[in-house]
Amino acid sequence: MIRFSxxxxxxxxxxxxxxxxxxxxxxxxxxxxxxxxxxxxYLEQLVGGLRKAGLxxxxxxxxxxYELARPPAQISVGEVMRVLEGPISPMVCATEGESExxxxxxxxxxxxxxxxxxxxxxxxxxxSLTMADLIPPRESQIIRRDHDTINVQAVASPAxxxxxxxxx
Amino acid sequence: MIRFSxxxxxxxxxxxxxxxxxxxxxxxxxxxxxxxxxxxxYLEQLVGGLRKAGLxxxxxxxxxxYELARPPAQISVGEVMRVLEGPISPMVCATEGESExxxxxxxxxxxxxxxxxxxxxxxxxxxSLTMADLIPPRESQIIRRDHDTINVQAVASPAxxxxxxxxx
DNA sequence: CTAATTCCGAGTGCGTTAGTAGGATATAGA
DNA sequence: TCTATATCCTACTAACGCACTCGGAATTAG
Numbered sequence: 365m366i367r368f369s370x371x372x373x374x375x376x377x378x379x380x381x382x383x384x385x386x387x388x389x390x391x392x393x394x395x396x397x398x399x400x401x402x403x404x405x406y407l408e409q410l411v412g413g414l415r416k417a418g419l420x421x422x423x424x425x426x427x428x429x430y431e432l433a434r435p436p437a438q439i440s441v442g443e444v445m446r447v448l449e450g451p452i453s454p455m456v457c458a459t460e461g462e463s464e465x466x467x468x469x470x471x472x473x474x475x476x477x478x479x480x481x482x483x484x485x486x487x488x489x490x491x492s493l494t495m496a497d498l499i500p501p502r503e504s505q506i507i508r509r510d511h512d513t514i515n516v517q518a519v520a521s522p523a524x525x526x527x528x529x530x531x532x
Numbered sequence: 533m534i535r536f537s538x539x540x541x542x543x544x545x546x547x548x549x550x551x552x553x554x555x556x557x558x559x560x561x562x563x564x565x566x567x568x569x570x571x572x573x574y575l576e577q578l579v580g581g582l583r584k585a586g587l588x589x590x591x592x593x594x595x596x597x598y599e600l601a602r603p604p605a606q607i608s609v610g611e612v613m614r615v616l617e618g619p620i621s622p623m624v625c626a627t628e629g630e631s632e633x634x635x636x637x638x639x640x641x642x643x644x645x646x647x648x649x650x651x652x653x654x655x656x657x658x659x660s661l662t663m664a665d666l667i668p669p670r671e672s673q674i675i676r677r678d679h680d681t682i683n684v685q686a687v688a689s690p691a692x693x694x695x696x697x698x699x700x
Numbered sequence: 701c702t703a704a705t706t707c708c709g710a711g712t713g714c715g716t717t718a719g720t721a722g723g724a725t726a727t728a729g730a
Numbered sequence: 731t732c733t734a735t736a737t738c739c740t741a742c743t744a745a746c747g748c749a750c751t752c753g754g755a756a757t758t759a760g
């Protein structure tokens with residue numbers, strides 16, 4: 365129940381790839397698609413929306429490609445997901461940003477509080493993460509411990525907990 | 533994005549109707565459907581699952597119908613929604629109760645923490661509400677204020693906030 | 701006996717999802 | 731200038747899931 369579509373998944377993974385590549389010039393769709401093993405033509409569709417939303421910049425022609433418009437720490441996951449999947453809306457009558465009454469029962473329908481709660485907690489979950497939280501910090505890729513090389517994901521997870529407030 | 537289907541909506545509204553009727557004997561599907569303005573034949577499908585899950589009891593034949601198997605305060609919204617819509621799973625690779633690896637990227641895919649966060653916060657939102665929180669308390673229906681009769685929904689909303697801890 | 705019910709499985713139309721296909725435009729490097 | 735590599739844009743489509751409906755069997759109160 366209550367599942368994201370592949371738009372959100374693929375799109376977020378694409379953004380993560382761009383975040384890892386941030387600062388190193390534009391990255392082409394072909395590269396991204398190969399890194400993430402995703403259909404390039406489909407990603408093209410998704411990246412169009414991200415560009416229009418001002419989350420990525422593009423460069424035409426040979427050696428062109430895409431790059432994040434802002435540093436990873438200044439792009440929240442919520443922002444990305446809203447562009448890819450639209451407003452958070454566990455039920456039509458509880459859509460983010462919509463004030464219109466769509467159902468004549470809405471005013472007295474107590475089920476509404478359920479959808480609103482879910483909506484707000486999903487929003488909270490997504491808005492409290494930035495792209496930077498999702499990618500392994502640069503340093504960690506060369507850090508070693510006494511017994512073994514640290515694997516990237518082991519470092520990344522705690523980082524998502526101990527993050528500071530976003531100031532976008 | 534991330535929307536519940538009508539199964540969840542209709543099913544929950546049906547349960548709410550049963551909760552309001554709790555203690556007054558079985559209620560037939562025809563009645564429920566009329567109260568909530570929902571297609572009876574579709575509700576039939578949904579109530580089947582709720583019965584198998586032990587959330588409602590049924591009585592065959594004339595003057596038969598359905599009733600909650602437990603008092604409203606002892607049925608959480610999460611329990612109801614999981615029966616109607618399946619396990620909470622914003623993404624296949626982050627399904628409640630599933631430990632199986634479905635994607636070879638799962639172990640190192642940092643997008644996973646996003647889906648898990650969303651999953652857990654949805655679960656929290658649903659599990660912290662009981663059916664009793666969704667229906668206006670009995671007393672309120674006869675309470676009057678100095679200027680006017682209190683309407684039921686006005687009483688119901690604050691009640692959902694000031695609830696005590698569930699002990700299921 | 702009859703009317704009102706639950707119970708069960710199969711079937712169906714429609715909208716959304718997850719893509720593909722094709723072509724126009726822009727740019728770096730030879 | 732030419733070519734290869736890109737973005738950009740719109741249209742198309744196959745498959746799937748959702749939201750139901752339908753028909754009929756079994757059960758029970760009056």
